[in-house]
Amino acid sequence: MKINYPRNLEVTIKTIVWGENVHERTNKIVADLYPKGMHGCIAEALNQADDISATTATLQEPEHGLTQARLADTDVLIWWAHAAHSDVDDVVVQRVVEHVWAGMGLILLHSAHFSKVFKQLMGTACNLTWREAGERERLWVTSKNHPIVKGLPAYFELEYEEMYGEPFSVPEPLETVFISWFQGGEVFRSGLTYKRGAGNVFYFRPGHETYPTYHDANVQLVLRNAVRWAKNDKQRISTVNDAPNRSVQDSLEPLTERGAKLHADGDLGFK
């Protein structure tokens, strides 16, 4: 051990909270609950942490606020959406997906299960059952001491939530972090981790817009933990789609070309 100075003195985790920002402007209940938007509420909760620096972006901004330059300078993107999935530009979707592959963290909230970004990263339908009855949800921690549950008790409750029920059509996760119990009789895998390319992905279920979920202290704690978990310390990968040809001349072991060939030297391959 040498001198014990902190490694990351200058570093905060650059986070964008992306909000669809539709119901906040069109529905009085949502507007009253989230006067700065759901994205604004979440960003404030994140910025209570010394090591997170959160800003916001919305659907209505040019390029939805998610330019190449901004994403390249972002560690973690949080995505909330519900009513306007189909309004998200496919070019921006592909851009976000490729930044995840390159190493950007991504956290998807609640109804973002049906976002283009999530569906593309999962490769499944991402469907489920649902009921909007303001029922009680109890989230149980299923992965002890996972970084995302740091500081949480064995379970926490949200008195008013929308129900999401299994089967949830997603691939088996790396780890199941939360499972929810619902008052009406359903269960749901509410916290799931994935890796896609170099990017860490976390789906977190709660957050129906007519309830005060993102004002809940436990939910805010999960979000701060998840941002830290999703951040990838390593440099972003620049060529996420390349399939480089390794030439015979530069092979790692002695190799003599033989047999029939399709490709000439230096060929880029088919895509």
Add this chain to the structure above:
Amino acid sequence: MKINYPRNLEVTIKTIVWGENVHERTNKIVADLYPKGMHGCIAEALNQADDISATTATLQEPEHGLTQARLADTDVLIWWAHAAHSDVDDVVVQRVVEHVWAGMGLILLHSAHFSKVFKQLMGTACNLTWREAGERERLWVTSKNHPIVKGLPAYFELEYEEMYGEPFSVPEPLETVFISWFQGGEVFRSGLTYKRGAGNVFYFRPGHETYPTYHDANVQLVLRNAVRWAKNDKQRISTVNDAPNRSVQDSLEPLTERGAKLHADGDLGFK
């Protein structure tokens, strides 16, 4: 135990071998190796089994030979493609993907790692490194007694193959079944299982078109095993994209609606 008659007397596994069928018609080497097409060679290898009934389909047929009716009557689809990924109609791609979600098995071969179907089901770039030098590949079994390796020794060799090298940008599989050693110094996860929706998915690496890989007895055995593994006995799911609303009135446990609502009863939800 009652009388011991066979359960599946009448059943064979209905399998389509889909081939791009480009190099077989444009490249003399490939045409000589596979006079009936690679798809034809593979289908013959499958039909050596009493319990498999394999037919073929190609890119050049109307709807690429993959109509709704035909897919609905198919247990397992095998996909080989290389030069013409971009020529595959997006409508057919989505159709295949949804049949996998509904329970159809899917086996992707070699350069199908870059097919639209595989990329959509994986949610990753699916890229890798490669070299066409006719080098030796040795496939090691890494999942003992997996149904896909039934009858195989601990490893088998292909004297002439194209090299594919790690990193292979795919999600962590359910199980890693094969890992390949290449003469030039690379390794590759050559057999990977996944589940997407109700469908079993297997990626199998070997099969460059200028080599006689699909005439190899071990490769043919893997393909027959994989067809049996991928078949899903349960009835196909009909509504792979539905997210049904469960009403308060019909809730499984007593429930009283409360709190604010976005949706009226019977609402279909946003997508």
Add this chain to the structure above:
Amino acid sequence: MKINYPRNLEVTIKTIVWGENVHERTNKIVADLYPKGMHGCIAEALNQADDISATTATLQEPEHGLTQARLADTDVLIWWAHAAHSDVDDVVVQRVVEHVWAGMGLILLHSAHFSKVFKQLMGTACNLTWREAGERERLWVTSKNHPIVKGLPAYFELEYEEMYGEPFSVPEPLETVFISWFQGGEVFRSGLTYKRGAGNVFYFRPGHETYPTYHDANVQLVLRNAVRWAKNDKQRISTVNDAPNRSVQDSLEPLTERGAKLHADGDLGFK
């Protein structure tokens, strides 16, 4: 395709239902519910299938009824135990574990979560929370069309069951097949698949001895499905603990020995 005769005409799945057989003899409630023992009830349910041939074994028999010869001739072993885990001979435990590694299927029921066999195969404490209050359990299918859920609806209920609650200290499974909802507010991962060596392992939660769980039609269906899923068609592995030395002379690729050595040729290695 050749002639379409059945492959497995002569084959039934040889299954042992192992029961601790304590409370059936000491507790009138249990004895009344299961006059032939819980193992007897389960074996009868399995033998309703044409392709399963189930027998029983109990703690009280010599070697607990699980001799080397009998296990070597068994495809799938089912394990129910509760009050007498510590009475199971460590020699038999190791024998069972090694047969699983060699390819025998294993299904562990309910309180077998604390059996020596399960704890050794999981490598974790396998603890949980519990409550014996005769409450309602609802098991939700979370893996669509998994072979183990064939013929089941989206969920099924057991009106009287003991509660098991998360966190359940087990490794992440290959697949989560069921998640239970409990009336008292807890959830539990009630169907989990694993592979250990060449053996398929399934943990299935329900089955408290004071309730009629194993008379339930859905539970019986799950057990029959699970036996079929757990059976491994491939020949049993005979040397599950060997770490064979591969000599330089017989190396697969040309190799010249170099550097310093600890071991002489033909050395067995350290264990």
Add this chain to the structure above:
Amino acid sequence: MKINYPRNLEVTIKTIVWGENVHERTNKIVADLYPKGMHGCIAEALNQADDISATTATLQEPEHGLTQARLADTDVLIWWAHAAHSDVDDVVVQRVVEHVWAGMGLILLHSAHFSKVFKQLMGTACNLTWREAGERERLWVTSKNHPIVKGLPAYFELEYEEMYGEPFSVPEPLETVFISWFQGGEVFRSGLTYKRGAGNVFYFRPGHETYPTYHDANVQLVLRNAVRWAKNDKQRISTVNDAPNRSVQDSLEPLTERGAKLHADGDLGFK
């Protein structure tokens, strides 16, 4: 964001490097390569990092240097062993295992694949094939940007190593981080992550004692990264084996006891 001061100013990761310390004292080659022992060499490599504070312990110390008090104050334990697995006291093995379950990180090196600790945590035989011929090993990174590969290129080589070959009898890992290519024709999954209870576990293959592996800069980098990855920030769990009864009176949802019972209130349950 508030003031941006470092969160972990005072914290270093307390790490024990445990060495069997047999061949260092009995074999001149090993002694010359590792005059301070392999454990001493590894601890020095770790202490080059500002955020790691590594000490050593050996088989020959009382309680093998691994007292309850010391383990309770340890974030990460590294384990190297080869010739004397059977000399490790079962009491200490169980103690280490339970500290892992409670949240201590564990890194197992090379021939520790056959240690009692690893075998107990995996639940499998952990066997493999091997050859001591000083052959070239090339480790390929298979999980892009995993924390354990930070700062590494796509692959690195060890010119002299013992070969370990598949099949490696371990459970499917959370993630496969490295796969090795060997000159003699074998492959091996050389970096595997697991979670057991609350503890992170990493197996890393290289490190035969007659070669200078732990002097290699890339190997040392992997070890420092792995220590950071394995450290669990959350407080250690104190009751890793408890299965607490949740009483009906204190149930989270209204519940009336019914049905037959085995247990009286406050019963500890069977184990």
